Amino acid sequence: MTKNIIGLEQAAKYISERNYVKAHQACVNVIEQHGHHPHAYFLLGIIHIEIGQIEKAIKLLERANSLVARPICYAYLAKCYALKGDMQLALEMAKQAPVDSLERALDLDTVGVSLSRVGLHEQAADYFKRALHFAPDNAQFHYNYAVSAKFAGQFKTARKHFEIAIENAPNFYQAYFALSDLGHHENQQTHLARLVSLSSQLVNHPEGRLHIGHALAKEYEALGSYDKAFNALTHAKLPQRQRSENALRDYQSIFEILHMQLGKHGDISGVENNAPIFVVGMPRSGTTLVERILSHHSHVASGGELQDFGVAVKETVNTQSQRVLDAKTLTCAYKSNMGVIGQRYIERTAFLRAHSPRFVDKLPFNFFYIDLIRRALPKAKVICLQRDAMDTCVGNFRQLFSIHSPYYAYAYDLGTIGRFYQHFNNWVGAFSAQHPDAIYMQSYERLVSHPESEVKALLAYCDLPWEEQCLSVEENRLPVSTASKVQVREPINTRSVGRWRHYQAHTLALQALLDNG
Template identity: 30%
Template sequence: MTKPIGDKLRQIQQLIQQASFNQAEALVSELLSTPQSSGNQQELHYLSAVSQRYRGAKAEAHESLRKLLHLNPQHARAYQEQGYLYQSAGDNYAATKAFYQATRINPALLGSWKTLVTLYQGAGQRQASELARQHIGKLEQLPRPLLGATDLMYDGKLMQAEQLCRQFLLKHKHHVEAMCLLAEIGLRLKIYDDAEFLLESCVELAPDNVSARTQYLNLLLRTGKYAKAEQQARWLLEREPDNSAHNISLAAALVGLGDNEQGIALYQCELDKVSQPANVYLQLGHAQKAVGQFDAAVTSYQNAYQNKEGFGDAYWSLANTKTYRFSDEEVRTMQLRAADEQASVEDRIHLYFSLGKAFEDKKEYQQAFEYYASGNALKQQQSGYDPDKTTQMVDAQIKHCTTELFEKRGHLGATHPDPIFIVGLPRAGSTLLEQILASHSQVDGTMELHNILGLAMRLRGRNASQAPAYPANLWEIKDEYFARFGQQFIDNTRSYRGAAPFFIDKMPNNFLHIGLIKLILPNAKIIDARRHPMACGFSGFKQLFGEGQDFSYSLEAMGRYYKDYVRLMAHWDKVLPGQILRVQHEELLEDTEGQIRRMLDFCGLPFEPGCLEFYRTKRSIKTPSSEQVRQPVNKRSAMHWRHFEPYLQPLKDALGEPLLAEYRQFEQL
């Protein structure tokens, strides 16, 4: 009987511990000669490098690590191994860089930190050595299970880290550091509700623990809960009024709440107070861009990269304005930095996407595509997106959210008519639809709210070894829960609204949960923003998203996701007839007034001329299309994907001819 791969990996580890290096490496070679998952390949190359280093085969070890870092440029222990190799060769400068990179990726690597202390001392870098000692002290104060869980978390082994942390908390129920760590793991798993509950509990248990409260504040900012975030930032500032980090967090909360003037002023006040202002310039630029201060935003982004060499996010933020054109000097700088293997993976990803935009603007489409493809390849390595899981989620919605479910339980939710949900795929024109509707006197535009996704995650359950409870449990949960969930949505989104009777939630991924939405808010309006699959697919592929759109980093995955989306929307049309309005982007471009009137009729709103002049509406817009929707409708980009058509065959193949044929009528624009 063949041993499971886990047993064989443990056998290799034992052989290395027994100094049976040749046997260990032979087993590695045998396993690598057969198909293995990316994770198993990484582990095998790592073990091979360790064995080769121990037996003195330094060149072979470097080659194993090169293969490993090609598979995963964020593998902390690969850099640690490089550090040991360079150190044994007497190259302390290269060793220091490698160990430092290892600790940047995984701050729980005690071995790297301890070696860095020695290397820093040898180089006369007393301040760096002392900082490393302080970090070692913090790690060594952690209980061993928490240190192990921290290490696992930074290694990306989140389920193992969570299990270890929960086991510790069973014996130490109110251990604040353990609760904070579990919250951080939850955040990385995107289980935001669990993380928020844990951190809220930490703040109640240890109100003076600044670290826990700061972590709670950062989570609130990340999930868009700006009213709560403002409260926490002001609490921290009462105790530490000169703390720039707290002031910067307060500025982010204020901008999120729409108090842009005060938020921008706060950012500007902090610029001269921080030693490294690049990130402050970046956030300032985002705030200025959101309110339409385009020239000021550009200056802020330029200041950001001038204060931090090779700052990829600053260059990408310039590209992401959609209207900025890079100078030849900026392009050369980006190319040099993107080619530097010592640059961080995050910087290189941002730079690749920025260079794609730069060469697209030059109409050098092949080179532009090559840069987009490089950025997407690195990003896909990080995300580990599995298209099969999306297909399974769609299958589950179709199986359980039937006509019978809505006949039986569709009347139980909260009756508020306030929400207008705009769903679909990113880059399908949802920001334009929101801007049009938000130009109506009775409608508030908000943002992409996480509330429905958070509720769906709660309903799915936390047992990773079992099938998700949701959506099957929509048949089973108590009747009164539907109205309760609907009311919670109304209450929790109140802080994002003004005084208008209706408001918009334009989280595109909510198309997966239309059944849940209609059960908890049966009177909510739902608009499906639809765009030609090739135009939408390529536009998503060349967009570097903040988070949550991991399917977009592969043309094949993008095509499969689009097909699953169309399949699920067809199901919603069948089981919820007449309750979803589809707005085809190309039809909106052809007959803008007709489509606007159609949307207003669907929402029960009287026509207002201001909706036709939506580009004059002053409001904060945080999506990549912010500058585009401040201009009248134009058809310039409708078929822009045609310039890249020679490189898009994987997208076409994944979509399939039958689906593409349905949209051919829109290719004549």
């Protein structure tokens, strides 16, 4: 279809060189000279994916498919919807690009990553394996396969492919961190030496510095060298400190709006649907553990960290800002039709109810939306985790969250984390005091110390019958794509309680801040 049209070959070449302006012009020239050519629209869709204009990319790929439907177009539509967080449409598009219909390694990897993003790691594995059949030395493909395997609990496979990625790309810093995140190295000293060497090479590379610094911290922690671990974290995060301060200022304006709206009467004519169970709280507070408990129940499906409520709000108010959550969007949301927001959320999550009447949405930052959830989905259950403030804040500092997510931008400075925690705690406390029936406050420490009584109470709140299997989270075989992917495959235990004390000498300012808060 494309070999006789020089302009398409030029466009593909320009895309590979990241010269998207020339690539775009080459595609436009083809359409002007040859009419509505499906591959020209396909390449235009790829260009818009690369520059982050996902909605435009979807329209162009759909245009290409309307001319000639091809699995390759569906593959990239799956990527687009996965990037948007629309799990249902991502899955539908991936089904139109079966593994044996794709012959290019990049296209196979694209579908694999899309399926991995929506939590379908077993299906993703087939695409990754076929991609590696065509491109056995591609470090990125090995890394992508390993990440998916790690989320699926296949740690041996993950470790193997992270190592192969490093063999093929010795400076692949994400793979080094991923190996440290798995823990239990057979050659720990060798791995530590690799990290120390790479750390000096990446001092002026902010992203690499973060990954290797966090990897070093994990290795030092495993050796009991907590001073070295803390110093590695501090060094890694230092260039990001201003970013944390900027993020906190943005969050402060959001918290102010939430408190201001809390006492006001507004639209509460939401959707009477009891399917969703929201698990919210600060990151590293136990939200994944509660999700694993609930999703082990026979009536409950796991949605993971869904973006759908925030997206439903954003789509309803249609503000022009690039972020899903900001002060203007939140202000407009309170003036919106709550039924529309609730119905859009229910529509976006319909696929989760295919086999179970209830599902868990465990995006921690949905705590920003708990009042809107009360209005838009009055029958939904909301569980908020509360964990010791020091354990929570130090846990946030120790964790390498998604670097490109604006949600986590506060987490590069310990003092900023402490102030963010105070805002969170004040907000959920105020909401709980005013609407005690709309939220269930779950203590992490009580849960891990007295699991049977706490889980029984938790299930009762969710209107779920008692099932003893909910206590055995280590037997829950569903994938985990959060920072707790290794820990939650163990039985419920108290080992993380008081872990912050390893860093007590380095956290005096944080202790004083929280004590006076």
